[in-house]
Amino acid sequence: MALESSRLAFERTRRSVGGGVGSGLRASMRPHPLFVREARGAHVWDLDGDRYVDYVMAWGPLVLGHGDPRVVEAVRDVADRMQVVGTGHELEYLAAEAVLDAVPHGERLLWSNTGTEAVQVALRLARAATGRRRVLKFARSYHGWHDSVYAGLDEADSDRPAAVVSKGQSPSALDDLVVARFNDVAMAERILAEAVERDIAAVLVDPILSNGGVEAPGPDFLPTLRTLCDRHGVVLVFDEVIAGFRVARGGSAERFGVTPDLSVFGKAMAGGLTQSAVVGRAGLIDQVTSGVVHAGTFNANPLALAAVEATMRALDEPGLYEALERVAADFEVKVGAVLAAQPGRGSLNRVGSLLQYVPEGGGTGLHGTGGHWDAILDGMLRRGFLFMPSGKVFLSTAHTASDVEATAEALDKVLCEL
Numbered sequence: 560m561a562l563e564s565s566r567l568a569f570e571r572t573r574r575s576v577g578g579g580v581g582s583g584l585r586a587s588m589r590p591h592p593l594f595v596r597e598a599r600g601a602h603v604w605d606l607d608g609d610r611y612v613d614y615v616m617a618w619g620p621l622v623l624g625h626g627d628p629r630v631v632e633a634v635r636d637v638a639d640r641m642q643v644v645g646t647g648h649e650l651e652y653l654a655a656e657a658v659l660d661a662v663p664h665g666e667r668l669l670w671s672n673t674g675t676e677a678v679q680v681a682l683r684l685a686r687a688a689t690g691r692r693r694v695l696k697f698a699r700s701y702h703g704w705h706d707s708v709y710a711g712l713d714e715a716d717s718d719r720p721a722a723v724v725s726k727g728q729s730p731s732a733l734d735d736l737v738v739a740r741f742n743d744v745a746m747a748e749r750i751l752a753e754a755v756e757r758d759i760a761a762v763l764v765d766p767i768l769s770n771g772g773v774e775a776p777g778p779d780f781l782p783t784l785r786t787l788c789d790r791h792g793v794v795l796v797f798d799e800v801i802a803g804f805r806v807a808r809g810g811s812a813e814r815f816g817v818t819p820d821l822s823v824f825g826k827a828m829a830g831g832l833t834q835s836a837v838v839g840r841a842g843l844i845d846q847v848t849s850g851v852v853h854a855g856t857f858n859a860n861p862l863a864l865a866a867v868e869a870t871m872r873a874l875d876e877p878g879l880y881e882a883l884e885r886v887a888a889d890f891e892v893k894v895g896a897v898l899a900a901q902p903g904r905g906s907l908n909r910v911g912s913l914l915q916y917v918p919e920g921g922g923t924g925l926h927g928t929g930g931h932w933d934a935i936l937d938g939m940l941r942r943g944f945l946f947m948p949s950g951k952v953f954l955s956t957a958h959t960a961s962d963v964e965a966t967a968e969a970l971d972k973v974l975c976e977l
């Protein structure tokens with residue numbers, strides 16, 4: 560793969576777009592972002608016309624792969640009739656009904672655009688319901704880049720994160736956070752026993768620590784959070800922006816059998832269009848009729864909601880999640896075997912169709928990951944396999960056993976060359 564056109568396109572983009580990337584995290588793509596001309600199923604084609612097996616899947620949304628015809632058709636149909644209208648339209652309830660039908664605890668929802676926005680709405684609902692201010696989150700979890708939650712990426716058991724993550728972020732926002740350790744039941748018990756004194760309104764948890772190594776919750780972790788939240792009057796919020804509609808059609812509540820008060824969905828819900836939602840108990844959500852402000856010009860945009868409805872229908876296909884699980888397990892076994900054959904090269908974590916490369920003795924990160932990952936990423940890219948800088952691997956229903964086979968063969972060659 561020459562990558563030459565992408566290199567030139569990146570140079571040109573840097574002259575007009577700050578940093579040359581649409582989202583800051585993409586700056587960590589090496590040697591630079593791939594510039595894509597076309598994307599279909601499990602593959603993308605770059606500006607040189609070279610084809611890559613895509614394990615980035617747009618950083619998560621594409622559970623059905625690129626350009627699922629059912630989603631494209633639904634969007635095309637509504638685009639012919641309207642774009643954004645700023646008033647009611649039928650897709651608002653059709654898409655909402657489809658989502659609530661999938662999510663076991665879905666009594667009501669609110670539409671937003673991005674995961675970052677929807678997390679803010681969920682926390683506002685929790686604060687309004689409890690009359691408390693602070694949020695307990697977990698170290699190494701990411702909930703969007705908004706000031707109020709972009710913190711505590713490394714620190715655990717801190718009453719307040721010591722420092723902002725981003726320059727320019729308001730330090731006072733950190734006063735609202737308490738940071739605990741994921742899967743540490745005793746620490747959660749200790750902190751939440753003081754929920755009233757510490758003014759804790761919500762527990763905000765990504766149930767599979769998607770951005771901190773794809774760590775599955777221990778058997779007691781989520782059930783204990785549920786019990787503690789009930790006992791101490793705290794709202795339990797699952798951030799399912801990555802997990803939702805990926806680990807199961809009903810999200811983490813279905814997969815792990817624990818019911819939160821609110822779930823935040825994003826990425827996968829609209830098959831590649833921009834859409835997020837807060838889903839959960841009607842009593843919490845209905846606070847928008849009694850003083851909680853939730854707004855947005857582009858909320859409930861018909862194009863995205865057409866995609867939501869079509870995606871939800873597609874995800875309801877019998878056997879879909881079993882097939883997704885099979886291809887992901889196949890990846891874990893075959894690619895994992897190649898890694899294991901050369902000691903010290905690292906291993907894989909997996910929850911459903913989300914995997915993570917874990918370097919030997921090292922940690923993983925949001926912007927990149929340690930060990931041999933950069934070299935693997937580069938070698939695989941040059942052989943036509945696109946991976947994430949963080950070492951996360953997103954599978955979709957469009958990936959096949961032969962994609963996985965080819966990936967394992969290429970990885971073997973890359974590792975031998977290291």
Ligand SMILES: Cc1ncc(COP(=O)(O)O)c(C=O)c1O
Binds near residue numbers: 672701703765825
């Ligand atoms: C768990 C989690 N929550 C929230 C977000 C923020 O979503 P968005 O990028 O749509 O704002 C992300 C984004 O990657 C995420 O992984």
